């Protein structure tokens with residue numbers, strides 16, 4: 001067979017991993033497509049990452065995020081997003097989960113309206129995880145996905161499966177297994193590119209997508225880059241312009257000041273925004289890492305009801321509904337607790353209360369972490385949202401100022417909270433290094449975003465100096481080192497996920513916490529070890 005001219009002239013993607021078993025995904029045509037995406041969009045991605053660094057330098061020097069002066073007309077003028085497809089009109093409950101075969105089938109069968117297949121916060125991006133995920137999603141789209149467990153239980157997708165929405169990695173992550181002319185590709189483009197190359201036409205033919213969640217955006221230009229990537233892909237695959245739909249997560253502090261702008265950049269394909277609360281809290285910590293007057297209390301005290309998070313979620317609802325887009329809620333961290341009825345009911349009650357707050361505030365739908373939580377969330381939304389959505393709830397009463405978005409709530413850092421951050425970060429990092437991106441710890445869902453909160457808080461509490469527990473004992477590195485050693489010892493001897501990677505995780509957590517600068521993402525140095 002003749003080698004296409006473009007491969008001869010420009011080269012294609014080089015795979016730096018054992019690709020046996022993935023020939024059906026890594027076809028020459030798919031790799032050429034990825035290479036074209038890389039050549040066209042990588043320079044812009046690099047510029048946008050540089051812009052992030054420059055903005056952060058401004059915040060570190062004392063500056064604070066603000067609404068952008070240059071885009072006031074976008075916020076003030078009247079416009080709406082393009083019509084939303086029928087398949088996404090009712091998104092009252094969305095289940096999320098990693099792209100693992102059994103979980104995909106369970107999620108599609110869960111009764112949720114939407115399944116967000118996650119290459120991001122709940123995935124450790126090993127080559128096998130990402131590529132198996134692509135194989136699994138291709139089979140799901142083609143209706144051929146099936147699975148038999150080691151115990152012999154067989155899994156198949158039933159009638160009326162959830163609508164598939166895919167979340168690729170964020171712009172900050174590269175993929176060391178995919179190179180073009182010696183440069184690593186963007187993880188985002190690998191995930192997006194392989195998925196659309198193999199599934200876009202089939203999904204479009206069935207009025208089912210392709211639909212995406214876009215994570216960790218920090219500026220409208222980053223949304224515009226996604227729009228350009230999707231428009232170029234639509235052209236290449238001969239799909240109608242705007243047929244790929246996107247829901248952007250507002251899960252960084254800078255993005256909260258650009259909600260209108262992000263929807264505007266995506267307006268021919270935006271269907272909504274989502275309150276990604278966990279990354280949002282992490283981003284608050286990271287963006288304001290140099291501001292000693294804006295330290296947050298321990299994780300457990302930073303609930304969605306605290307003023308700065310309430311303001312953010314209400315601003316999101318108001319913004320979305322003014323633009324005809326859905327305002328999606330987020331994820332409560334509680335998961336079902338087996339074998340303890342009272343504890344389980346208490347966990348479900350917390351999920352129920354969170355969903356009640358969301359639906360009453362005007363959200364159009366919400367996320368759950370586990371199939372058993374679908375009926376819990378659905379009952380609340382069914383009761384308070386009889387229509388498919390709440391686009392008519394304009395929330396014109398909401399007035400959110402810059403200072404409200406930036407105000408740290410009152411609270412404390414307790415010994416238990418400090419110790420829990422060490423334990424969670426250590427155990428999550430160890431599991432991640434072992435290829436697991438989402439794990440239950442003390443009956444809470446922990447993923448890359450929740451672990452980042454723990455890590456960033458430890459760094460801040462230790463580097464701002466002079467912080468004390470309520471009993472006036474100092475919060476210092478000796479305590480931290482001791483806690484890391486104790487939890488590493490315990491993890492090593494346990495049957496928890498990642499036990500075999502306890503020492504590697506401890507080394508990483510120690511290095512990142514002792515470092516003078518708060519590292520941008522835990523997953524960047526951790527990725528070198530995957």
Ligand SMILES: CC(=O)SCCNC(=O)CCNC(=O)[C@H](O)C(C)(C)COP(=O)(O)OP(=O)(O)OC[C@H]1O[C@@H](n2cnc3c(N)ncnc32)[C@H](O)[C@@H]1OP(=O)(O)O
Nearest residue numbers: 096097103106107121122278331369370438439440445449
């Ligand atoms: C901040 C954010 O980004 S939130 C979004 C990212 N996070 C997520 O998506 C969370 C996804 N959830 C999960 O990964 C899991 O629910 C965990 C890790 C939290 C808990 O996992 P486990 O303790 O293994 O759950 P558990 O043992 O109760 O699972 C029971 C069954 O439900 C299935 N299940 C659990 N969670 C999910 C899910 N999210 N999607 C589909 N199936 C699921 C399991 O596969 C299992 O199936 P089986 O009975 O057929 O074997």
Ligand SMILES: O=CC(=O)O
Nearest residue numbers: 276277278279449
């Ligand atoms: O992605 C969701 C989040 O809360 O972070």
Ligand SMILES: [Mg+2]
Nearest residue numbers: 121276279449
């Ligand atoms: Mg997130």
